[in-house]
Structures are given as structure tokens and as C-alpha cells.
Amino acid sequence: MDKFLITGGRPLTGTIHVSGAKNSALPCMAAAILTEGDVILENIPQVRDIDTERKLLASMGAEVELWDDGDIRRTRIRCATLSDPVAKYEIVKTMRASSLVLGPLVARTGLARVAMPGGCAIGGRPIDLHLKGLEKMGAAITTQHGYIEARADRLRGAHIVFDKITVTGTEDLLMAAVLADGETVMENCAREPEVIDLAALLTAMGARIHGAGTSTIRVQGVTSLSGARHRIFPDRIEAGTFLIAGAITAGDLIVADCNISHLGALIAKLQEVGVRVDTLGREAVRVRSTSSPLQAADISTEEYPGFPTDMQAQYMALATQADGVSIVKENIFENRFMHVQELARMGANIRVEGRTATVRGKSRLSATNVMCSDLRASASLVLAALVADGQSVLDRVYHMDRGYERIEEKLRAVGAKIARVSNVPAPQSEEALAG
Ligand SMILES: CC(=O)N[C@H]1[C@@H](OP(=O)(O)OP(=O)(O)OC[C@H]2O[C@@H](n3ccc(=O)[nH]c3=O)[C@H](O)[C@@H]2O)O[C@H](CO)[C@@H](O)[C@@H]1O
Numbered sequence: 520m521d522k523f524l525i526t527g528g529r530p531l532t533g534t535i536h537v538s539g540a541k542n543s544a545l546p547c548m549a550a551a552i553l554t555e556g557d558v559i560l561e562n563i564p565q566v567r568d569i570d571t572e573r574k575l576l577a578s579m580g581a582e583v584e585l586w587d588d589g590d591i592r593r594t595r596i597r598c599a600t601l602s603d604p605v606a607k608y609e610i611v612k613t614m615r616a617s618s619l620v621l622g623p624l625v626a627r628t629g630l631a632r633v634a635m636p637g638g639c640a641i642g643g644r645p646i647d648l649h650l651k652g653l654e655k656m657g658a659a660i661t662t663q664h665g666y667i668e669a670r671a672d673r674l675r676g677a678h679i680v681f682d683k684i685t686v687t688g689t690e691d692l693l694m695a696a697v698l699a700d701g702e703t704v705m706e707n708c709a710r711e712p713e714v715i716d717l718a719a720l721l722t723a724m725g726a727r728i729h730g731a732g733t734s735t736i737r738v739q740g741v742t743s744l745s746g747a748r749h750r751i752f753p754d755r756i757e758a759g760t761f762l763i764a765g766a767i768t769a770g771d772l773i774v775a776d777c778n779i780s781h782l783g784a785l786i787a788k789l790q791e792v793g794v795r796v797d798t799l800g801r802e803a804v805r806v807r808s809t810s811s812p813l814q815a816a817d818i819s820t821e822e823y824p825g826f827p828t829d830m831q832a833q834y835m836a837l838a839t840q841a842d843g844v845s846i847v848k849e850n851i852f853e854n855r856f857m858h859v860q861e862l863a864r865m866g867a868n869i870r871v872e873g874r875t876a877t878v879r880g881k882s883r884l885s886a887t888n889v890m891c892s893d894l895r896a897s898a899s900l901v902l903a904a905l906v907a908d909g910q911s912v913l914d915r916v917y918h919m920d921r922g923y924e925r926i927e928e929k930l931r932a933v934g935a936k937i938a939r940v941s942n943v944p945a946p947q948s949e950e951a952l953a954g
């Protein structure tokens with residue numbers, strides 16, 4: 520198990536580059552199931568979840584190539600035959616997004632078997648809304664021995680109203696609908712940019728989709744799709760994490776290769792806190808500290824375009840460095856405060872009651888040994904360690920590796936003192952539960 524050693528107190532300066540979005544690349548890779556043709560994706564992030572997705576598709580009989588061309592990672596996926604349309608528990612347990620293969624598998628092959636994802640560190644991760652939608656499209660769903668089985672000769676268009684907004688649920692049913700017979704209308708859809716990116720790929724493959732990025736999506740099903748080439752857009756959560764890294768270290772950092780229009784809620788909050796944020800064209804943002812201390816500001820996580828739950832933990836690290844009381848309300852996942860205990864061990868003053876955390880700042884953080892519990896909790900501990908007094912040791916950084924590409928190299932290049940030390944392999948029982 521690798522660890523990070525981080526010595527705090529260095530302002531980050533220079534330019535840091537954002538990789539392709541993990542949460543866009545994963546559904547786009549799953550979309551390759553829908554065609555016999557080659558799907559070529561560019562700007563694939565070099566993160567562990569992508570390797571997991573590769574293994575998942577390969578275990579079903581797909582050919583998956585991943586290669587680097589200079590700094591750009593590409594993948595070519597060919598699902599000419601899918602001999603084993605099963606998402607096995609061993610893979611699903613390490614990556615909840617595995618459930619994204621359900622819709623495309625049943626649409627393409629008429630059969631999907633996907634292990635039930637179960638809960639994870641950030642809370643229950645049910646997929647009942649995916650199943651309800653597939654049933655409306657005519658799939659017969661059964662559950663046995665921990666596996667969900669969906670069968671349909673051909674899915675048919677349906678009117679689906681999501682009870683609750685779900686990102687991967689919207690993506691999964693969108694992928695099912697593109698090959699269904701007739702029109703599907705989905706209401707109360709997720710409006711996240713990742714849904715738009717997926718719809719752009721599907722459209723390039725020949726799908727007929729209107730309204731992706733709004734709460735109502737209409738799909739006219741087609742009988743087959745072709746291969747396509749698509750570039751994954753930048754990771755807004757990685758970009759946001761870097762913006763906070765610049766702000767928390769009182770640095771002067773340019774976050775490049777991002778899509779500023781996806782960062783609205785975070786940039787507005789940083790400005791409210793007192794960070795100077797300047798946009799440089801449409802693809803770079805500069806963050807600088809001002810002479811006055813940071814001021815507390817509340818956040819409440821919401822679906823896009825609200826403040827993202829995937830930035831809540833990182834924002835909380837920043838809130839520990841702001842003067843006053845910041846209220847952090849987590850509305851999306853019931854248990855996404857695992858970082859609080861570890862931040863408290865570094866000297867943060869945070870009280871949690873239900874879904875609300877009250878952060879009193881500014882706290883002087885002091886370095887210690889901390890444990891990463893999930894992907895974004897790990898990012899929040901890295902940020903805290905960057906300002907803590909002394910050397911922190913972050914354990915279980917495999918959580919971080921799920922979604923951040925070479926984070927230690929990227930941060931080191933802009934002045935952070937961070938090193939990865941490799942240790943013994945994680946025991947099987949500890950091998951990352953996703954979350
Ligand atoms: C791979 C990927 O894109 N992951 C993102 C995706 O996760 P994911 O798509 O899994 O999250 P959802 O949007 O589905 O979850 C939102 C809420 O809906 C609930 N729910 C969801 C589906 C369902 O069938 N039933 C149900 O009750 C969930 O428990 C949660 O409380 O969106 C989350 C919310 O922005 C992000 O934190 C994750 O990073």
C-alpha cells in the first residue's frame with residue numbers, strides 16, 4: 520500500500536494541467552458496448568478506475584487497447600462479440616460505476632448480469648432507479664445470489680420520470696434508450712456536464728438524442744450504432760481540487776486545460792471566501808491569495824449546476840483556514856463526512872450533526888498520520904497536509920489513485936513537497952471498496 524509524505528507550508532505557484540474527466544470517461548467506455556465498431560476515446564485519464572473499466576469490458580469479451588501518445592492517453596474499444604455479459608462482484612465492489620454497463624448490455628445483447636453494488640464509504644449506492652427505468656422499457660429484472668439479471672428481446676421506448684436525480688442512472692438509461700424501439704422521454708434527468716459528454720459520443724455513434732444537459736431528454740431509438748472517435752472533456756473535480764490547492768496554500772496558481780463553464784458554483788464560492796480568481800480565456804483559471812484573510816462561507820451540495828458533492832470534502836479543508844463559522848451541508852450522500860475525523864486529528868475544529876458539518880476557523884493544522892477513506896476524502900487530506908505544520912503521512916492513497924492522475928507529480932511541479940512511498944501490497948480484505 521502506497522503512502523504520501525507531505526510537508527506543508529509551501530505556496531503553490533506556476534501552472535498545473537487538468538486531465539480528462541474520470542466520470543465522463545467511464546460512461547463513454549461503457550457506451551462502446553452498444554456497437555460492433557471501434558470506439559476511440561482521447562484524453563482518457565491515467566487513473567485506476569479506467570484500468571478497472573478496461574478489465575470489466577475485457578472480462579466480457581471486448582478488445583480494449585490503452586496507449587499513450589505524448590501526454591495524451593487514448594483507448595480503442597471493440598465490442599464485436601460480448602461472450603460473457605456479466606459484471607462480476609470482484610470488479611463492481613471496487614468501482615460503483617460498473618453498474619453503467621447494465622443499460623448498454625441489455626440493449627445490445629438482450630441480457631445483462633451485474634453484481635449488486637451495495638454500500639460504500641460515502642453511503643448506500645442503490646441502483647433501484649436504473650432498474651425501474653429498464654423495467655419500464657420492457658426488461659425483465661430478477662435478482663439472485665447478489666446479481667441483477669436484466670433480459671429483453673428488444674427494449675422499447677418509454678416515458679421515465681426519475682424519482683430522484685441520478686447521474687449514472689440518467690447515463691445508464693440513456694445508453695439503453697438509444698437502441699430501444701421507439702421514443703423514450705426521460706424527465707428529472709441529471710444535468711451534469713458528464714451526461715452531455717456521453718450524449719455527444721452517442722450522437723457521433725448515430726444516436727438521436729435531444730435535451731442532454733437539461734432535465735428532459737428525448738431519444739428516438741435506432742436499430743444499430745457505429746463506432747466513433749470522441750475526446751473526453753476536462754475533469755471539473757480535479758480542476759476544482761487544484762483551485763483549492765492554490766487558494767489554501769496562499770499561492771499563485773494557474774489551473775490550465777479546464778472548462779471554466781463547468782466550475783461556476785466553485786469559483787463563485789472561492790470569490791465569496793476572499794480568494795482572487797481570474798479566468799484566462801475559456802480554459803484556464805488563476806487563483807491568488809489576497810492580503811486579507813479568508814472569510815468563512817457556507818456550502819450546500821446540490822445536483823449540477825449547484826455546488827458538487829464531489830468538492831465538499833476539499834472545500835471543508837479550505838474552510839478550516841477561513842476566519843469564522845462555515846456550515847457545510849451534504850445533501851446528496853448520507854455519509855460523506857469520513858474526512859472530518861481525520862481533519863480533526865490535524866487540528867481542525869469541526870462538528871457534525873446529521874448531514875451538517877460546522878467548521879470553525881481558522882485552525883492551525885499540524886501534521887500527523889491520517890487515513891484516506893474514499894476518493895474525495897483523500898483529496899481533502901492532501902489539501903490539509905499542504906498547509907499543515909510539519910510532515911503528514913497519508914495512508915491508503917489507493918483511494919486517491921482511483922480518480923487523480925499522478926497527483927503527486929503534478930503538485931510537486933508547482934512547488935509542493937510531496938512524495939509517494941511504496942509499501943507492502945494491501946491485504947485483499949482492505950482492497951478499496953469504492954466510494
Ligand atoms: C461515476 C460517477 O459519475 N460518479 C458520480 C455520480 O455517482 P452516482 O451516479 O452513483 O450518484 P447518483 O447521482 O446516482 O446519486 C445521487 C443520489 O441518488 C441516490 N440514488 C441513485 C440511484 C438510484 O438508483 N437510487 C438512488 O436512490 C443515491 O443514493 C444518491 O443519494 O454522481 C454523484 C453525484 O453527483 C457523484 O458524487 C459521483 O462522483
Ligand SMILES: C=C(OP(=O)(O)O)C(=O)O
Binds near residue numbers: 895953
Ligand atoms: C464518488 C465518486 O466516484 P464513484 O461514483 O465512482 O464512487 C467521485 O468521483 O467522487
